[in-house]
Amino acid sequence: MDSERDLYRPQPDFGTPPSLAERAGAASVTAIIDGREVSVAPGTTVMRAAALSGGSIPKLCATDSVKQFGSCRLCLVEIDGMRGTPASCTTLVAEGMKVHTQTKKLEKLRRGVMELYISDHPLDCLTCSANNDCELQDQAAAVGLRDVRYGYEGANNLAQPMDISNPYFDFDPSKCIVCSRCVRACDEVQGTLALTIEGRGFDSKVSAGLASDSFLSSECVSCGACVQACPTATLQEKAVKEIGKPERATVTTCAYCGVGCTFRAETRGEEVVRMVPWKDGKANRGHSCVKGRFAWGYAQHQERILSPMIRSSIDEPWQEVSWEEAIAHTASELKRISAKYGRNALGGITSSRCTNEETFLVQKLVRAGFGTNNVDTCARVCHSPTGYGLKTTFGTSAGTQDFDSVEDSDVILVIGANPTDGHPVFASRMKRRLRQGAKLIVIDPRRTDLVRSPHVEADYHLPLRPGTNVAVLTALAHVIVTEGLADETFVRERCDWEEYRHWADFVSLERNSPEFLEPVTGVPAADLRGAARLFATGGNGAIYYGLGVTEHSQGSSTVMAIANLAMATGNIGRRGVGVNPLRGQNNVQGACDMGSFPHELSGYRHVSDASARALFEAEWGVPIDPEPGLRIPNMLDAATDGLFKAIYIQGEDILQSDPDTKHVAAGLAAMECVIVQDLFLNETANYAHVFLPGSTFLEKNGTFTNAERRIQPVRKVMEPRNGPNGNGYEDWEITQLMARAMGLDWNYTHPREIMDEIARLTPTFAGVSFARLDAEGSLQWPVNDAAPDGSPIMHIDGFVRGKGKFVVTDYVPTDERTGPRFPxxxxxxxxxxxxxxxxxxxxxxxxxxxxxxxxxxxxxxxxxxxxxxxxxxxxxxxxxxxxxxxxxxxxxxxxxxxxxxxxxxxxxxxxxTDYSDWATNCPEYKVTAVQITPSxxxxxxxxxxxxxxxxxxxxxxxxxxxxxxx
Amino acid sequence: MSAHTAEKLIYMANQIARNVTHDPDPVAMIADHIHAFWSPRMKADVFAVMNGAELEPTARAALERLAAHAS
Missing domain, CATH: 2.40.40.20 (Barwin-like endoglucanases)
Structure with a gap:
């Protein structure tokens, strides 16, 4: 493993992917390679074994992100007792094998192969954008090619037009050696199958889609897997052409979705040249999507605000001020409002885009500095029902699996999620499993890409009417229970049997049958029965869900119905199964973990819990209010009632993202001090009195926690731009300035000290520290004495709450109904x-x-x-x-x-509308009765x-x- | 407190009640839920408007229990 911050060099490439045995850490076979004794896992190729033991067999068509192909003939070796010169990429190591990677015969063969490649390749190395970062160049050097006897005059594939249609990378076919690595990466890693080789023999050419297509018009999703796989300058980032070869590489975590891909930020000076997915990242395993891989240019966008600004009324223009003035003004406003209206007129919103450490400090400022529990976070509007539902049924809001788990799933049920758009890198891993033969059930009102795309087709798509999730899940349970498909052994062992019986009796009622509910859900009963049977009997069943589950008036009920289904079929507590909430934002899991909710301290402990409060009171030296504070919608209601007057919003745009915009606007307009800390003048800032310019993820240290509870480091690759001459601030520093101006004696010098405090105060984070994260790359909470290495899979020996709890989830239709005016x-x-x-x-x-x-x-x-x-x-x-x-x-x-x-x-x-989940007030974004007319x-x-x-x-x-x- | 807020608090209490009808003790369930998740101001407000409001019987019983406990 390369270190986290290093001089630039490409990541090691072992030529072929690890075998299943190697990934499982299985027993070894031993061979002799060039006299070195090498022990590797069964199923390892000679090429990989050589690379793992410090060698390097020449190769072009092999790379460890895709399966071996055996086409370039450069990796030939000689093996004692075997005839000829087998390709090391397709030959597996056997016990006692003696391999010679460099002999006179091999030298001659390899040079001959290389000579042919180079005879049809432009020799503009010095001005080529891949100069000194090109595998063809490296291999020409490795095989000692000195001359091309054929000359360069004959037929060739040079001087072909470039395809520059993609905004982020170019395709230069003249430099292509037709190794098919890009095509295979698109097939195997991304699973889009957009690329192909057209033509035959000498005319073979990489093509995106049809001959008439460019990369942009093709089905290419610009994930970058082909660019990463390309050994030459054929597919290369435009930024490398513009800037040059990177100088340094820093491993950090993407700030887009909840998958939490880790990347190497490859830089020159303080300029990012490219973001390349880190092969050792356990969330993404070396893959990326168009957002994390390419869409980081916003950090340099001209609209980014770099100076603090204040104004006394939102009708006035902004006035740029110094940091000192902005902080002093903000603190004095907050103190004035607190003195005039009371501490509960103040509140804050933590950011799911900022780091754990930053989020923790914002809620600490609200609880310890403002003296109120009026703190909430954007999870209110996305996954708060997950927290409520899973805590009730399983005893913890934690999703139950890691992403690797999907590799062992036999039946995948996706409900209310569109992973190919929302969580693309995980979707690629899911699609890989589906191509291997796992079955798929999709429950979604739309025919999402997963329902039918190349080499993936859902066995059942249940296109339900929006708002009927609970009815569909109860009908699935009806079939499973009444047809005797429930795993009663599991239920008797792990769950409360009486509660199960109560639930089973309920779901067995005729009014919960698929036939009875068909007119309500719109799902054909036969399909629903088929899906239920498949899920209950198809082997390891895993449920993946997203906001299509939670953002309903019965969001929490739906989460509990999912948990019921998983328990009833025995699909909890091992790899390949489980209940998997796909979290939306990069750190929405972390924001929830860090105590961002008005009723909970970090680690999901209710504020009424005196022993938990005592810990914080001892550490912070202030009393904590034992009563829950206001949630975002309640803050806005209180504001329009004239009771809530000041809000500190870090990295969140509630005016655009929260429901019923007019109500949000009225609430904000009724406040006397709205403080927005963000990169841009977002929509909420239209109603702000103080704007504090934030810093991007490239400009700070800290951690994000992804959807699989994986805590991963975020590392600074450039100085924050929100201040003159490198005197900008990371977001946590801005919160600390505010806290100090309000009289709190905070003295953090680095986010690692904040994490140490989190670990002291939060039992599930007890074993987390920056030192451990640096050493191990990532940790999945809980990390404590009971789980010193973290917890990839939850509930292995029993549920966190003891016995799993079945909760009857009766379908209660939303009050948002269609009618003649809004059909x-x-x-x-x-x-x-x-x-x-x-x-x-x-x-x-x-x-x-x-x-x-x-x-x-x-x-x-x-x-x-x-x-x-x-x-x-x-x-x-x-x-x-x-x-x-x-x-x-x-x-x-x-x-x-x-x-x-x-x-x-x-x-x-x-x-x-402002309808929301009954348990958490998560807004019902997913169902609104509307009318459409031409306009x-x-x-x-x-x-x-x-x-x-x-x-x-x-x-x-x-x-x-x-x-x-x- | 505005009419909007009053109406919304009553709606929320009723919505909880309609979603826990199958709980073995719905009144305790509703009371616990409101106790755990509503701010003191929201609770005080709902107590102030519950008389005369259209409330599910279980929601009313739960609110009465909480109000008695609070006073």
């Missing part, structure tokens, strides 16, 4: 190239894939309304209306429409909003110079 159901989601509110990705070239939010509508519904693809339509609900353009598609069922919420101009949340353009609200936003973003001294584009 269609709107549901919302994401797209691969954009992230959340889009603040980052909209400020990158990713907009070429998605420059606006579109409304998906079924052809029948479209025709009834005279709507064609590309038309402007008015989208109206009981809450409000907006306009956007339509795309007509049968991905959505009749009666259902769908859109994304990545662009502020769309204002999709003007339309969503000429933006609504009055959109125009007013736009005008207000433009007015609100004025900065004194910059008028006219910088008009933000949104």
């Amino acid at each position: 269609l159901l709107l549901t919302t989601g994401r797209i691969l190239s954009q992230y959340n509110v889009g603040a980052q990705t909209r400020r990158t070239a990713n907009v070429v894939w998605h420059e606006e939010d579109l409304l998906e509508i079924h052809p029948t519904d479209a025709e009834n309304r005279g709507i064609k693809s590309g038309d402007w339509v008015r989208l109206a609900s009981r809450s409000g209306e907006t306009t956007l353009r339509a795309t007509v598609t049968d991905r959505v069922a009749p009666g259902v429409v769908y859109t994304t919420f990545h662009h502020p101009a769309t204002q999709a949340n003007v339309v969503t 000429n353009g933006p609504t009055d609200w959109q125009e007013e909003y736009e005008a207000q936003a433009t007015r609100s973003r004025r900065i004194r001294g910059h008028e006219g110079a910088m008009e933000p584009a949104e």
Whole structure:
């Protein structure tokens, strides 16, 4: 393993992937390679064995991210007792084997092969962008090629046109050696199968899709796997061409989704040249998506705010001030408001995009500095039902598996999640398992890509009516219980039997049968029965879910219904099974763990727990309020009631991301001091009085925790830009400045000290430290005396709460109903190239894939309304209306429409209602009754909003110079 | 407290009640839930408006139990 911060060199390539036995750490076979005794796991190739023992057999078509191919003939070796010269990439090590990797015969053969390659390759090495970072160059050196006898005059593949259509990488076919590594990476690693080799023999050529396609117009999803696999400059990042070869490499963690890919940030000076997925990263195993791999340019975007700003009223332009003035002003405002209205008029929102350490400090500032538990986080609007549901049934909100677990799944049930768009790198791992033969059940109102894509097809797609998750899950349970497919042995051993009987009696009722519920759910009963039988009898069953489960008025019930299903079928406590919440943002898991909820201290301990409070009170030297504080929607209600007056929001854009925009705006407008700490003047900042410029993940140290509870280091690769001459601040430093100005004696000098405090105060983090994370790469909580190496799989010997608890989840229809005025159901989601509110990705070239939010509508519904693809339509609900353009598609069922919420101009949340989950108030984003009508353009609200936003973003001294584009 | 807030608190209490009808002791369940997750101000507000509001019987019983405990 290379170290975390190092001079740049490519990551080691062992030529072929590890065998299953090597990954399992199995017993070894021993061979002699060039006189070295080498012990490796069974199934290891000679090439890999040589590399693992410090050797390097020449190779071109082999790389350890894809299966061996045996085409380049460069890796030939001689083996005692074997005839000829076998390819080391396809020959497995056998006990006692004697291998010679360098002989006169091999030298001659290899030189001959190399000579042919080079005779059809441009010899512009000195000016080539891969100069000194090119495997062809390295191998020419390794085989001692000195001359090409054929000359360069004959037929060749040089001077072909380049394909520069992708915004991030170029394809230069003249430099291609047709090793097929890119094609195989697209097939095996990404699973999109966008690339192919067209033509035969001498005319063979890599092609994206059809001959008429460019990389951009093809099905390529720009994940970068081909670029990474390419041994030459054929597929290479544009940034390398522009800047040059990197100088240093720092391992860090991506700041996009909850998969938590680790990358090597490859830099020159303080400039990022490229982000390359780290092969040793346990979440991504060397893979990436278009966001993490390429969409980091927002850090340098001209709209980024680099100076603190204040104003006394949101009608005034911003005034740039020094950090000292901004902090002093903020602290004095907070003290004034606390003195006038009481401490409970203050609150804060922690960020799921910031580090654990930063999040911990914000909630500490609120609890210890403001003296209130009014702290919440964006998980309120995404996975709060997961916390409630899993804690109730299993005893902990933890997802039960690591990502590797999917490799042992036999039946994968995906409900309310669209992993190929929302969690693309994990989706690639899931698709790999599906190609190996695992069965797939998709429960989703839309026909997501997973339902049918190359080499992947769902065995069952249950296209339910939005809002009927609980009914569908109960019907699945009905079939499993009434057909005698439940794993009663597991239930008797691990769960409360009486509660199980109570639940089993309930689900067995005729009114919970698929036939009875078909008119409600819209799911054909026969399909539902088939899916239930498959899940119960198909082997290891794993359930993966996302916000399509949680963002409903019965979100918590749905999570508990999922937990019931997993317990009833015995699918908990080992690899390949489990309940797997796919978390949205990079650190939403961590934000929850760090005590961001108004009722919980870090590690999910209720504020009424006196012993937990005592720990914090002793460490912090202040009393902690034993009563829960306000959640985000309650803060906004209290604000409109005149009771809540000041809020500190770090890295969160509630005006765009939270439901019922008008209510959010009214709440913010009613406050006297809104403090926004972010990279850009986001939508919420339109209502702010203080703007504190934040720092990007590239500019700070800390940790993120991904969806599999994996705590991973974030490492600074450049100085924060939010201050002059390198005097900027990481976000945790800004919170500390505020705390100190409010009279708290905080003296952290590095995030590692904050993590030490977290470990002291949080039993599930007791064994976590920066030193251990540096040594081990990552840790999955709980990490403590009971689980010193962390916990990849939960509930192995029994549930955290003791006996697993079955909870009866009765289907209660949402109060958001369709009717004559609003006959269609709107549901919302994401797209691969954009992230959340889009603040980052909209400020990158990713907009070429998605420059606006579109409304998906079924052809029948479209025709009834005279709507064609590309038309402007008015989208109206009981809450409000907006306009956007339509795309007509049968991905959505009749009666259902769908859109994304990545662009502020769309204002999709003007339309969503304030209905929410009964247990957690997680908003019901996924069900809104709407009407669609043709339209000429933006609504009055959109125009007013736009005008207000433009007015609100004025900065004194910059008028006219910088008009933000949104 | 605005009418909006009052209406919303009553709605929330009823919504909890409708989702725990199969619990062995729904009144205790609702009372525990509100006790654990609502801020003191929200509880005080709902106590102030519960009389005369349209409440599920279990929700009313739970709120009465909490109110008695609080006073």
